[in-house]
Amino acid sequence: MTRPPRHRLWPATAVAAAFLVASALLTWSHPPDPEPLVLSLGTGGEGGVYHEYGSGLSRVSDDVDHVEIVTHTTAASVENNRLVASGAMDAAFTLADVAALAVAGEPPFSEPLPIRAIARLYDNHTHVVVSADSPYEEVADLAGTTVSLGASGSGTEMMAERLLDLAGLEQLPGDADPAATDGAAVAAVRLSIERSAQALEEGSVDAFFWSGGLPTQAVVALAERHPIRLLDLSEHVPRLVEAHGGYFAELPVPAGTYPGVPAVRTIGVPSLLVVDQRMPDDVARDLTALLFESRGALFEAHPVAEHLHPRSAIATLPVPLHTGAADYYRSVKYAYDP
Numbered sequence: 001m002t003r004p005p006r007h008r009l010w011p012a013t014a015v016a017a018a019f020l021v022a023s024a025l026l027t028w029s030h031p032p033d034p035e036p037l038v039l040s041l042g043t044g045g046e047g048g049v050y051h052e053y054g055s056g057l058s059r060v061s062d063d064v065d066h067v068e069i070v071t072h073t074t075a076a077s078v079e080n081n082r083l084v085a086s087g088a089m090d091a092a093f094t095l096a097d098v099a100a101l102a103v104a105g106e107p108p109f110s111e112p113l114p115i116r117a118i119a120r121l122y123d124n125h126t127h128v129v130v131s132a133d134s135p136y137e138e139v140a141d142l143a144g145t146t147v148s149l150g151a152s153g154s155g156t157e158m159m160a161e162r163l164l165d166l167a168g169l170e171q172l173p174g175d176a177d178p179a180a181t182d183g184a185a186v187a188a189v190r191l192s193i194e195r196s197a198q199a200l201e202e203g204s205v206d207a208f209f210w211s212g213g214l215p216t217q218a219v220v221a222l223a224e225r226h227p228i229r230l231l232d233l234s235e236h237v238p239r240l241v242e243a244h245g246g247y248f249a250e251l252p253v254p255a256g257t258y259p260g261v262p263a264v265r266t267i268g269v270p271s272l273l274v275v276d277q278r279m280p281d282d283v284a285r286d287l288t289a290l291l292f293e294s295r296g297a298l299f300e301a302h303p304v305a306e307h308l309h310p311r312s313a314i315a316t317l318p319v320p321l322h323t324g325a326a327d328y329y330r331s332v333k334y335a336y337d338p
Helices: 014-024 049-062 077-086 096-104 155-166 193-202 217-225 234-244 281-293 295-301 303-307 323-331
Strands: 037-042 067-072 091-095 115-131 146-148 170-173 185-189 207-212 228-230 249-253 264-276
Touching: 037 049, 037 077, 049 067, 049 091, 049 295, 049 303, 077 091, 077 096, 077 115, 077 155, 077 264, 091 096, 091 115, 091 155, 096 115, 096 155, 096 264, 115 155, 115 193, 115 217, 115 249, 115 281, 115 303, 115 323, 146 193, 155 170, 155 207, 155 234, 155 264, 193 207, 193 217, 207 217, 217 228, 234 249, 234 264, 264 281, 281 295, 281 323, 295 303
Parallel strands: 037 067, 037 091, 146 185, 146 207, 170 185
Antiparallel strands: 091 264, 115 207, 115 228, 115 264, 249 264
């Protein structure tokens, strides 16, 4: 198997740089004949930031030769780690706390997965969305209601389950009547972000959980059609850190992030781009370079891309950086010594 010649990175213009980096990318099995290289990327549900970020990377590949980034809609974090570890995806987005569980082999993962990070991208913000005229002020107030926990296999689902547990609320099947219990329960359904927003608008759920960057388009669109509020979740940060590790921080959702929605404080969790540890070092290095060379185009896809910087991108522990990504950061003077 013959490797194509390496190209010099960081040339005079960003367009040329993206072209040269992309031309050096390899898939897991590069054919001897020069053909377009395909890199599969697991994103998340439509209407979410992972989906928009991934679409931005895909559009970058449309403007260069010899590489094609193909995005795949998934349930996001939990599923994405499994897809990367199985070889079904070359790369994927995930919440840092979920990736840490994957590396450690802790539930919901049955064994350690060979996950490595390319970069820390930005902070996700946990949303609990309710109608503006609803009486709910905190998670415990959702007792006796029907709520969407996010898509099955998502990081949102994991966060929702943790918050309900902290609030002392039992999860019943979606078709159950939580009012028929002692009241400390919710009827839990698991819907994608777009279906969750639709269900709140239609009244089939009373609230939904979501973890995503700011702003999330599906929530923007909902707020334009149906008045909403976000619950303040800041009180849960210390207990999450104590129970699950230091991945969580108190972050603001500023007023105006969503039309007509007041400011709240919430839970922040970093988002990572991850790959399998068996990805060749030169492929991981060039993928990392392509990510940074495409920062301007990614910002056009979603403003969270402004947070992408080598200084913060290396902060992925306890998920180790891929050795190829670490080589890239050293080359741009942001050393990484595990």
